[in-house]
Amino acid sequence: MIQQLETVLKALGEPTRLKIVKLLSVRELCVCELEAVLGISQPRISQHLRVLKEAGIVNERKERQRSFYSLAGTLKTGEIASFAEYMRAEIAHMPELSTEVARLQNLDCNEAVRKCKNSSLP
Amino acid sequence: MIQQLETVLKALGEPTRLKIVKLLSVRELCVCELEAVLGISQPRISQHLRVLKEAGIVNERKERQRSFYSLAGTLKTGEIASFAEYMRAEIAHMPELSTEVARLQNLDCNEAVRKCKNSSLP
DNA sequence: GGATTATATAAGCTATTTCTTATATAAAAT
């Protein structure tokens, strides 16, 4: 879960890819259209599109010799679904954080400022 | 706007920082607590916290010799506000994309598949 | 079939990020 989310956030955290995502929110575009619109090299666009596709952010549709890309999922409305799920999930049920949660519950608070043993963990 | 958003997404797109953010959603924690909970070195934690703080994702509160960090903003509910704003914003009003929008409207569609001049841009 | 167009991929370089180790600062405890 963290791995997938990290991939999505990394893919979005780059200025050219952020621009691509916003442009695709207007309409589906092919590589050569993005090339003309962004004014950057074709390999650079293809490479960024690959990152976005591998993150599940865009879909590809082939038509003749063209590849058209469009936004996938809930991105259009501004929600990054995987992040929302991650933050809303019950931490006690997240395998990737089980070690950390156990340590959090057993913090030796003689050394810390608060009474951890009494704090309510969800 | 893109710059600020990029900073936030880059800050979140890293596994240790994603864990920190989730742990801070449980409660405020100081550096030494995070050190004990995550089981990684103190400088590494301080460095990640600096990235999160510079992105406006966490707040710092000093108490005695401790620094307590807590989640800022709407992150708790899973919304990345700056991304939501970015995606919902009217592209025609975004200075960072004015060049691209102009090119998009003037795409030479003899070369492309669709009738761009007639397409409705928001 | 050969040329052109659209896209993808690979290789090498540069820039950025992350981690470790060491050191600095500053408050607290003795």
Add this chain to the structure above:
DNA sequence: ATTTTATATAAGAAATAGCTTATATAATCC
């Protein structure tokens, strides 16, 4: 005062990411 505790910062190494140039693939056009 000196030592201990908590945190921050700096420097260097290692890993990762992004860009350019060149080449590959594959469909279309003549």
